[in-house]
Amino acid sequence: MVKIKKTRLKDFIDFVQQEYDVFAPTEVGKKTAFKKIDSAFEIIHDIVNTDRSPKEVFFPQSEVLFEYGKDGLKTPERKEKPIAVWGLRHCDTSSLTMLNKVFSDAHQMPDKDMFKDPYWKEKYDNSLIFNQACNTPLSTCFCHWFGRGPFDKTSSDIFVVDVDDVFLLEGISEKGKAFLAKYEKAEQATKEDEAKITELKRKAESFLAEKTDISELFEKIGKLWDEPIWEEISGKCVNCGACTFVCSTCHCFDVSDEGKKGKGKRIRLWDSCMFQLFTKEASGHNPRGISTQRVRQRFMHKYNYFMDNYGVHLCTGCGRCVQVCPVNLDVRELIKKVLDYKIS
Ligand code: SF4
Ligand code: SF4
Structure with a gap:
């Protein structure tokens, strides 16, 4: 040293x-x-x-x-x-x-x-x-x-x-x-x-504030896809996307061609799974047309799908999303809710 x-x-x-x-x-x-x-x-x-x-x-x-x-x-x-x-x-x-x-x-x-x-x-x-x-x-x-x-x-x-x-x-x-x-x-x-x-x-x-044991999080959240918990959690989300833009691990992007008269550029731009248009298909169908589906997707990706793919949660605990959310949707509270949730 x-x-x-x-x-x-x-x-x-x-x-x-x-x-x-x-x-x-x-x-x-x-x-x-x-x-x-x-x-x-x-x-x-x-x-x-x-x-x-x-x-x-x-x-x-x-x-x-x-x-x-x-x-x-x-x-x-x-x-x-x-x-x-x-x-x-x-x-x-x-x-x-x-x-x-x-x-x-x-x-x-x-x-x-x-x-x-x-x-x-x-x-x-x-x-x-x-x-x-x-x-x-x-x-x-x-x-x-x-x-x-x-x-x-x-x-x-x-x-x-x-x-x-x-x-x-x-x-x-x-x-x-x-x-x-x-x-x-x-x-x-x-x-x-x-x-x-x-x-x-x-x-x-x-x-550091008191630690929550998240060892069960992957398994628990994986069982909640169809549960009403997502309506409760997403109720106050205004789908502004701020949490995804400041997040150090969110990486959704869109690809856009900008050009005319036979020449142009293909550009990669950040996008957000919290936006309604993110999953809208050319037919007009949108598999995540309502906020509840989008909020569920964001958190399932962070604490289940990514763990399934790569063996780690897609969240570092940096807290930026907590600081920036205009309606105080605190990801730590969400995790605790998931862990405490009783499946009926
Ligand atoms: S606490 Fe997790 S979800 Fe929130 S901004 Fe940081 S990495 Fe992203
Ligand atoms: S910052 Fe808050 S209100 Fe905006 S999309 Fe994220 S959770 Fe929803």
Whole structure:
């Protein structure tokens, strides 16, 4: 483990930028989001969850897949450097590993390679992921329900802890260890520094609200498809889609052709299963025409279907949906309702 004085962070970020485009939490209008930075001075350090999730670094809200015309198809060339992301919290690094399963691990398909998404893979496979410990989790955080925690080091290349006037950095993956070894200006961390991490971790865990045991969630929610619980839960949802857009793991998208006179672009755009038009078919039939069906789909996907496909819940407990929902539909309450529900 090494340490870098906060006053020297600019030098370290400059060093990272020699090899990578660096994305970090920063202000975008009145919101916070992970955006490409020019300098370390743009980084907001005291934020736990950015308003917008970091999925957009690798899966942008709008992305040109290719251009078409009379001469055929042209895929846009990516001229940027590989991506490094500074300031991710563990919930967000684990959300990226979940999205990577969708875009890169089509293990259910007979011809797996055909279903790997080159746009995602080109960015994510070459990235350097910094995972920063949460010293002060929020009241909306519930990562611990999923067996994770504010000081979880997995799903990253380099683990970072903000301690007094320094950042402590530990290489986790081989890539992360090799990168840190190249930065010769870092000092070795001391035993006292490491002891401070233990104390910060203890404090951070004490901020987390009581844990709910979700070991039965997959099986229980799987039995509720036809139960009236969904009418009760969806009653106040206005289907605004905000929860899906801020969610670090939601990944519904639409593909649209924009062009005229024989040329144009095919664009991938975020969409939401909470929108009525998302499943409307050309015939006019809509298998999820009412809100109850859409709310059920969102939560069945998160806590049953994805687990069935990939062995993990499609939720990290980041709490962004709790913060943003205009009618206070709290996913933690939904989970508790499901677990307590008695099938008649
Ligand atoms: S469902 Fe909510 S808590 Fe879970 S990952 Fe999405 S935004 Fe975070
Ligand atoms: S943010 Fe709330 S009201 Fe909007 S779609 Fe999600 S659950 Fe429904």
